[in-house]
Amino acid sequence: MWRPTIALGLVLVLTGVCVAEPVVMPLWPDGAPGAKADEDHDRPTITMYAPPDALRTGTAVIIFPGGGYQNLAMDHEGRRVAEWLNGVGVTAFVLKYRLGRHGYRHPAPMHDAQRAIRTVRANAERWRLKPDRVGVLGFSAGGHLASTTGTHFDAGEKDAADPIDRVSCRPDFMVLCYPVISFTAPYTHRGSRANLIGKGFDPELARRLSNELQVTEQTPPTFLMHAGEDKAVPPANSVAFYQALRQKGVAAELHLYAHGGHGFGLGKPGEPHAEWPKACERWLARQGLNVKGG
Numbered sequence: 520m521w522r523p524t525i526a527l528g529l530v531l532v533l534t535g536v537c538v539a540e541p542v543v544m545p546l547w548p549d550g551a552p553g554a555k556a557d558e559d560h561d562r563p564t565i566t567m568y569a570p571p572d573a574l575r576t577g578t579a580v581i582i583f584p585g586g587g588y589q590n591l592a593m594d595h596e597g598r599r600v601a602e603w604l605n606g607v608g609v610t611a612f613v614l615k616y617r618l619g620r621h622g623y624r625h626p627a628p629m630h631d632a633q634r635a636i637r638t639v640r641a642n643a644e645r646w647r648l649k650p651d652r653v654g655v656l657g658f659s660a661g662g663h664l665a666s667t668t669g670t671h672f673d674a675g676e677k678d679a680a681d682p683i684d685r686v687s688c689r690p691d692f693m694v695l696c697y698p699v700i701s702f703t704a705p706y707t708h709r710g711s712r713a714n715l716i717g718k719g720f721d722p723e724l725a726r727r728l729s730n731e732l733q734v735t736e737q738t739p740p741t742f743l744m745h746a747g748e749d750k751a752v753p754p755a756n757s758v759a760f761y762q763a764l765r766q767k768g769v770a771a772e773l774h775l776y777a778h779g780g781h782g783f784g785l786g787k788p789g790e791p792h793a794e795w796p797k798a799c800e801r802w803l804a805r806q807g808l809n810v811k812g813g
Contacts, residue, residue, distance in 0.1 A: 541601075541613075542567045546634045551617070553627055560621045563631040565612040565638065567646070568601035576608035576809045577649040580694070581635050585659030585782065588619045588628065588714035595784035596658040596696075603785060604656075607800055608811040610648060612639055616664065619714030625728065628715065632668050633688035637675065641683045652808055654692040654739070659752055659782065660711040662698020663730065666760060669693045669741070670733035692806055693741040694799055697749055697781055700756035701729045708752045731756075734763040740770040742802045744795045746779030772802050 546563045554561045565581065582604075584596040591597070593613065601611035616631040617623035636653060643650040657665030672689035679685050699708045702716070702725040716724050726732060743761055745754040754775055764771035779792035786793030803810045 541598075542569075544638075546631060546638060551627075552630065553623075555622055560618065563617055563634070564615045565635050566597075566601075566615070568598075568605055568611040568613070569646075570605040570608050570610060574606070574608035574811050575610070575647060576652075576811065577647065578608065578652040578654070578803070578808045578810065579610045579612065579639050579643075579646075579648045580604055580654045580656050581612045581614055581632075581639060581690075583614050583616065583632060583655065583657035583661030583664045585657070585661040585697075586618070587708065587710045588660045589710065590618070590620070591615060591661075592658065592782070592784075596661065596782075599785060600656065603796055606811075607803075608809070609803075610646065624717060625715050625724065628664055629667050629671065632664050633672070634683070636668060636688045636690055637683045637686050640686045650686075651691055653690060654694065654808075655690040656694040656696070657698060658696045658784070660699050660708070660714075662695040663700060663711060663715075663728075665690075665693055666695055666698055666700060666730040666741075667728065669739050670730045670735070671727075689737070690739050692739050692803070692808070695741060695743045695757065695760070696795075697745045697752055697754075697783075698743070698756055698760070699752050700731050700760045702726075703729045703732075704755070704759065706753040706755040708756075731759040731763045734760070734767050734769065736767050736769065738764060738767065738769050740806055741772075742799050743771065743773045744776075744792075744799070745774070746776050746781065746783070746792055748778055749781045751781035770806075772798075774798055 543566045584592045597613040604611040617627045655665040675686045699711045702712045743757040745757040761773040776792035
């Protein structure tokens with residue numbers, strides 16, 4: 520259901536008026552497919568953070584906060600990241616996706632992520648974005664979800680009744696931060712796996728969602744970042760995905776920092792791992808995305 524404050528903000532954005540405040544939009548205004556109820560956690564949304572007009576580049580990034588498919592770190596892996604991206608001219612969208620703690624297992628989170636990409640791309644013109652510059656950025660389990668969008672996508676249904684469903688859900692680039700990648704390797708994050716596919720999971724489903732095994736030549740260019748001492752989600756996840764990308768000839772860059780642990784978001788000021796946003800800005804610029812930093 521639309522809420523009045525949300526509807527007002529959306530109208531302002533759609534009519535081209537500059538809105539300083541973030542704008543929250545439901546992915547399915549009439550209710551998400553497979554919704555179990557009509558509580559807040561049953562309604563996936565994207566929150567748009569628009570950069571100042573003077574910085575706007577037309578590049579969009581959809582942010583998937585982490586939380587083990589159990590919770591969502593919406594502040595340090597959501598809002599703060601959106602504000603950083605705004606500072607380099609990127610329009611950011613923070614996705615609130617459905618979670619295992621509320622009974623939503625695969626494919627609900629993937630459907631939410633794919634719908635977010637389609638929504639941003641379908642509205643590119645009215646939101647002053649480039650439809651071929653829609654990327655994803657995910658942290659931890661959100662990194663698993665982001666890498667899932669880059670390895671499980673389609674071109675859309677050209678005859679779909681909903682125009683959003685007619686466009687591709689393939690991201691144009693990915694940024695993966697200390698991501699969960701594998702559900703089959705010894706270094707998997709078991710909590711994320713259990714929350715997404717259950718403790719008594721189907722081994723074939725676990726293999727399909729081990730995204731290092733699903734990389735193809737069509738997987739988008741990817742920037743990866745991880746701390747070497749991460750004990751929650753070992754850096755072997757990022758290394759495996761990087762190697763798979765390179766084997767398929769996909770452009771990729773991996774940054775491993777000696778310290779930082781897990782879940783540090785943009786990083787602690789003064790620590791080497793806090794340099795990753797600048798490294799990412801330079802990488803984005805090299806992809807031709809015209810970011811203002813770097």
